[in-house]
Amino acid sequence: MPRPLWTGAISFGLVTIPVKVVSATQDHSIHFRQVHLEDLGRVRTRKVCELDGEALSQDEIGKGYELSKEQTVPITDEELDRIPLPTAKAIEIVAFVDADSVDPIRISDSYYLAIDGQVAAKPYTLLRRALERSDKVAVAKFAWHNRERLGLLRVREGAIVLHSMRWPDEIRSPESLAPRQVELDDDEIDRAVQLTDTMALDSIAGFRDAYRDALEELIAAKSEGRKIPEPAEGEEQEEGKVVDLMAALNASVEAAKESRGEGGGGEATVHEMRPRKKTASKKAASSGKATTGRKAGASGKTTGRKAGAGKTTAAKRTTGAKRTARKRSAS
Numbered sequence: 001m002p003r004p005l006w007t008g009a010i011s012f013g014l015v016t017i018p019v020k021v022v023s024a025t026q027d028h029s030i031h032f033r034q035v036h037l038e039d040l041g042r043v044r045t046r047k048v049c050e051l052d053g054e055a056l057s058q059d060e061i062g063k064g065y066e067l068s069k070e071q072t073v074p075i076t077d078e079e080l081d082r083i084p085l086p087t088a089k090a091i092e093i094v095a096f097v098d099a100d101s102v103d104p105i106r107i108s109d110s111y112y113l114a115i116d117g118q119v120a121a122k123p124y125t126l127l128r129r130a131l132e133r134s135d136k137v138a139v140a141k142f143a144w145h146n147r148e149r150l151g152l153l154r155v156r157e158g159a160i161v162l163h164s165m166r167w168p169d170e171i172r173s174p175e176s177l178a179p180r181q182v183e184l185d186d187d188e189i190d191r192a193v194q195l196t197d198t199m200a201l202d203s204i205a206g207f208r209d210a211y212r213d214a215l216e217e218l219i220a221a222k223s224e225g226r227k228i229p230e231p232a233e234g235e236e237q238e239e240g241k242v243v244d245l246m247a248a249l250n251a252s253v254e255a256a257k258e259s260r261g262e263g264g265g266g267e268a269t270v271h272e273m274r275p276r277k278k279t280a281s282k283k284a285a286s287s288g289k290a291t292t293g294r295k296a297g298a299s300g301k302t303t304g305r306k307a308g309a310g311k312t313t314a315a316k317r318t319t320g321a322k323r324t325a326r327k328r329s330a331s
Helices: 077-081 118-134 186-198 210-223 245-259 280-287 289-330
Strands: 006-012 015-023 063-066 072-075 090-098 107-115 136-143 148-156 159-165
Touching: 006 118, 015 118, 090 148, 107 118, 118 136, 118 148, 118 159, 186 245
Parallel strands: 006 090
Antiparallel strands: 006 015, 015 107, 063 072, 090 136, 107 159, 136 148, 148 159
């Protein structure tokens, strides 16, 4: 079991459950060190006092709250531990709510709650069974890292999980980020819903961190002196390309069906939307002399066509006059 991060108790009405808080997640990220590029020596961060310029050890560093630029109040860890806070060593359950009523954006880090001694086994199991049978989650308050926090307790595979939550005033409003109202056809919405149905999964357990896999391959190739892997063809996407929304939805649905082995119901292509043609005034403003030249050329051709039409008309008149003269002489 990982090292406990905190020990205390769950306060469940008059029931007390001694618990240890254990991290529910593991960090599998690949971490880099800052190095000197010339000799790859490690670059370290020194903690230096801005008044005397001396580097400090950790036991010489404490906490202080800056009231103003001229006044700072020192606060010790012992003073923080003596703050009269009911939740200082307890996870106090204050309410039970439906899980669907909790906005996921408020959920932060997750921790497992393990029993702290065999005496906690029965009340721990009692709380777990109550949560399972009621289909509810518990809202709790607890103090950790020098502040009171809001938490959410639920059951996962027989263990009670504590989710740290953000307070309501810590969530920013997305009102200013919403897009302006746009017009959508019912067919587009229906096709989008069909896409969600086609891409639906029962579980997301099979997903992997592809970036981490590629990063490990890069590190292995460099350490072994092998050629660095190149991106596969077609991985780079063209940015800023405007597409026909309905065609894109059709193509997405067909691609999702093919990935599931369902086969497609006909080919669907994504059509690039052509920009609107510029008006004559905009063309003139943007092209200048070239526009004038084209107009001159067009005028020349037009004049030529008109001249040709004039010659044809004159020839017709001459032919008609000759026919009239022949008729008179014959009579």
